[in-house]
Amino acid sequence: MIAIIAGGYILWNPPWTLDSHAALPPPPPPPxxxxxxxxxxxxVPLYLGGLGTVQAFNTVTVKSQVDGQLQKVAFTEGQPVKTGDLLAQIDPRPFQAALDQATAKKAQDEAQLANAKRDLQRFEDLAKQGYAAQQQDDTQRALVAQLQAQILGDEAAIANAQTQLDYTTITSPIDGRTGIRLVDQGNIVHAADANGLVVVTQLAPISVIFTLPEDQLAQVRKAMAAGTVAIAAVSSDGKTQIAAGTLALVDNQIDQTTGTIRLKGTFPNGDGALWPGEFVTIRLLADTARxxxxxxxxxxxxxxxxxxxxxxxxxxxxxxxxxxxxxxxxxxxxxxxxxxxxxxxxxxxxxxxxxxxxxxxxxxxxxx
Structure with a gap:
């Protein structure tokens, strides 16, 4: 019975059929x-890249130049200011009094000088007629000169008093932005105070100090010899340009401890994209490969x-x-x-x- 079944299987699946199926190659994988x-x-523009720190173009710590009570703080923290804008007012009354006193002293001396000049004229007339001694005439002439010198001193005292009075009105020395207020209204401030009243920073234009390896110095100098060198501040991934500027200068010595050279770039920064203290990546256009x-x-x-x-x-x-x-x-x-x-x-x-x-x-x- 087993032989019959085996023979039927062989007739149904002959060996040459099995060999033909095994010989078919597998289908190729799809592309x-x-x-x-x-x-x-x-x-292609050829760039040199370095890391830099944004620095304010100018930074001024505004301080009082006279002692007195801070009567008024005229700025809001963080506001933009122009040169000459009022920042603070110190009590001007003691300084106005000193100015008035100096002005009065000059008027007093001018009156004495006018009288001394009249006396001198009389002595000169009498001396010509022989009724007055020459010594008396010389003494009066010396008094006139003394009073004239005294008036010059009075004018200097007035100028000094006026300057001290002007110092009570504190204005911004630059265009920029105010920082955090360092002294509150009502406090007594002194010219010797270390902290000042506020820090004003100039943000437009603005500077970036960055470094490059010393072996790239020759490329930078070649680019500077050819004209203005363009630089750009880019995002940390190097894909987005934050601001465009120009190379201002190369430092006059190489840092031997790091083997790098410091460079300074200037950016218009009209949109305020760069901020003092910010770390940025700088790309310097050294050349264009053709x-x-x-x-x-x-x-x-x-x-x-x-x-x-x-x-x-x-x-x-x-x-x-x-x-x-x-x-x-x-x-x-x-x-x-x-x-x-x-x-x-x-x-x-x-x-x-x-x-x-x-x-x-x-x-x-x-x-x-």
Whole structure:
């Protein structure tokens, strides 16, 4: 019975049929959808990058130059002010009294001088007629000169008293923004006080102090010799420009402890995008590379031996190509070696790829 069943199975499934099924190759995997872009030549700005700190263009600690009671605080904390705007008022009455006293002393001396001049004229007339001694005439002449000198001293005292009175009206020395009030109204302030009344900072324009490695100094100096050097403050991820400015100066010595050189940039800062004390990344435009090979930065992959990209072959597969990469900025990578203009490279979907895999290529700007 078993033999009959086995014979029927063999007749129903002959051995050559089983061998033909086993010999069929597995179906190929579907192509991997990716986005591609062409390697293109273009002009690329070459940047030098460094970290910097924003500093106010001018900072003034406003202090009282005379002693007295702070009668009035005329500013609001954090408000913008112009040069000459009233910030505070100190009790002017003692200083006005001193000015009035000096003015009165001058008037008194002027009256004495006028009388002394009349007496001198009389003595001169009598001396000519022989009725007065020459010594008396000389003494009167000396008195007139003494009173004239005294009036000059009175004028100096008046000028000093006027200056002290003017100091009671405290105004902003610069255009800027006030900080936190350091003294409240009603307090007695002194010229010797260390803290002052308020700090005014100039925010427009504004400065940034940043550093670069010392080996980049030659590039910076070459750029400065060619004209105005543009700089930009960018966000921490390097993608968003915060403000644009120009390089103002390079420090006159290299910091030997860090091997860096300090530079100072100036930004108009009309929109207040930069703030004193803020840390920013600075990009300095050192040069423009002409007709260099570039790829989109998103095409770059990083391996143990450096950067590489997937290059599309003529048969629709991909291969790995190691690269020598120069600058990467603004989403564009400059390629010193590894690919040539016109080649197609993968810009999206690399995680599913390996050498020899077939792809379904779409342009990087085509809808997915």
């Amino acid at each position: 991997v959808p990716v986005q591609v872009a062409a390697v293109t030549p273009r002009d 007709n260099v090979t570039t790829v989109p930065a998103r095409a770059l992959q990083r391996g143990p031996d450096g950067y590489y990209v997937y290059v599309v072959a003529a048969n629709g597969t991909v291969d790995i190509r190691k690269l020598k990469v120069g600058q990467i900025a603004d989403g564009v990578a400059v390629i010193d070696d590894g690919v040539t203009a016109g080649e197609q490279i993968v810009t999206s979907g690399q995680y599913r790829l390996q050498p020899g895999v077939h792809i379904e290529a779409k342009s990087a700007d085509a809808p997915s």
